Amino acid sequence: MATDTQKLDKLIEKYAAKKGILIPLLQDIQNLEGYLSRESMKYVAEKMKMREAEIYGVATFYSMFRLKPLAKHIIRVCKGTACHVSGANNISTAIRNVLDLTDGEDQSADGLFTFIEVACLGCCSLAPVIMIDDKTYGKLTSEKVTQIVKSYY
Ligand code: FES
Incomplete structure (x- = not known):
């Protein structure tokens, strides 16, 4: 699934200037896309001026996050x-x-x-x-x- 950057922007805006927002933001993205795609994590990293590895680290640490699309x-x-x-x-x-x-x-x-x-x-x-x-x-x-x-x- 291609990343919808407009929808991601809306989510990023929702959490802008709040502290400790990465987990709820990633949850929202997962709800939107069904999983956390590499593209979306990269996009969030760029927008939030974070290292991609930091976001990937959080996404892989918590078992609630999925890095693959759901099956049928x-x-x-x-x-x-x-x-x-x-x-x-x-x-x-x-x-x-x-x-x-x-x-x-x-x-x-x-x-x-x-x-x-x-x-x-x-x-x-x-x-x-x-x-x-x-x-x-x-x-x-x-x-x-x-x-x-x-x-x-
Ligand atoms: S423990 Fe309640 S449905 Fe399984």
Whole structure:
């Protein structure tokens, strides 16, 4: 996606002359673009007279920032307390196996899935829970979730 510098300018203006604005600014840019592109970080660095490495350092330090565009489908695995005690780790492992993700990878090689672990999805009685895009799946087992994810191929 090409960087829309007019929209970036508006965001930069919004935070101009405020201290400690880099994180909220980067969050806004990520909300706008879905991730933090190299181009956008470079643009912000130029506009704010900061070193690009400084911005990149912040973007890579915080796990909330994404440096790659989201895939076609977003899988959110709940790691909240109710889901955790109901086997969320096994659900994560099963999904990661289907997607063939190695440690630290959060995107399938085919670009179809982004894998994200999140806090409570707000339907604890269905634990363990995942969401794929806007659809919620609950009371999962490793077998069930494997079938569900495979159905998206
Ligand atoms: S803890 Fe998973 S939905 Fe609440």
